[in-house]
Amino acid sequence: MLVRTPADLGAVIRDRRKQLDLDQATLAKRVGVSRQWVIEIERGHPRAELALVLRAIDVLGIRLDASVGPAPDHPHSESVDIDGIVARARKAKP
Amino acid sequence: MLVRTPADLGAVIRDRRKQLDLDQATLAKRVGVSRQWVIEIERGHPRAELALVLRAIDVLGIRLDASVGPAPDHPHSESVDIDGIVARARKAKP
DNA sequence: TAGGAATGTCATCGTTCGCCGACATTTCCC
């Protein structure tokens, strides 16, 4: 699933937790946070700590992949690096 | 790239920013944060705000994908949902 | 080499996190 907002993240975490049949308390213990925190995260709390979120994701066996561009295709993509070329060109004669 | 830690995130953001030939101040302004924040994030600050990180990622045109399992293969994977089946089975007679 | 732009550092300040503990509510089996 594509993650754009904290709410997306929360949904992913909650779904996966249920999929694994874990209750919030158990997940909290495994991640090393309070049960409160799990509740807030699953709600889509926007100001959550990055590291804790990543730990939760890891505990749940979720993979987070960062790729460039909103298009879900990548036949060769990055070997061309159009953005870089344009950027450098633009900078040449400011 | 696979994102596991705040440092990974920082690296992704920094690389992409340079790829687009943006300086920290410009990125900061576009994301709506201070330049300080950009510096800290690129350093891998573990306690950054989730929403700000996601906004930065979005501004940079980076896609974040959440999939299940650390294995990079998915021939059919989720249509079987082995985890769910096992979890439910385990719960049947506690 | 001089100048400026980009990057990194510092101290201060208001705001909010995440934790704790207890309580309310919902959900789900028997």
Added chain:
DNA sequence: GGGAAATGTCGGCGAACGATGACATTCCTA
């Protein structure tokens, strides 16, 4: 329906965030 487990809510507390503004350092380039 009854009761236990899971989930959500409340107030209070220490710690840390992120913003600001000024300053130091590194890196280009004219």
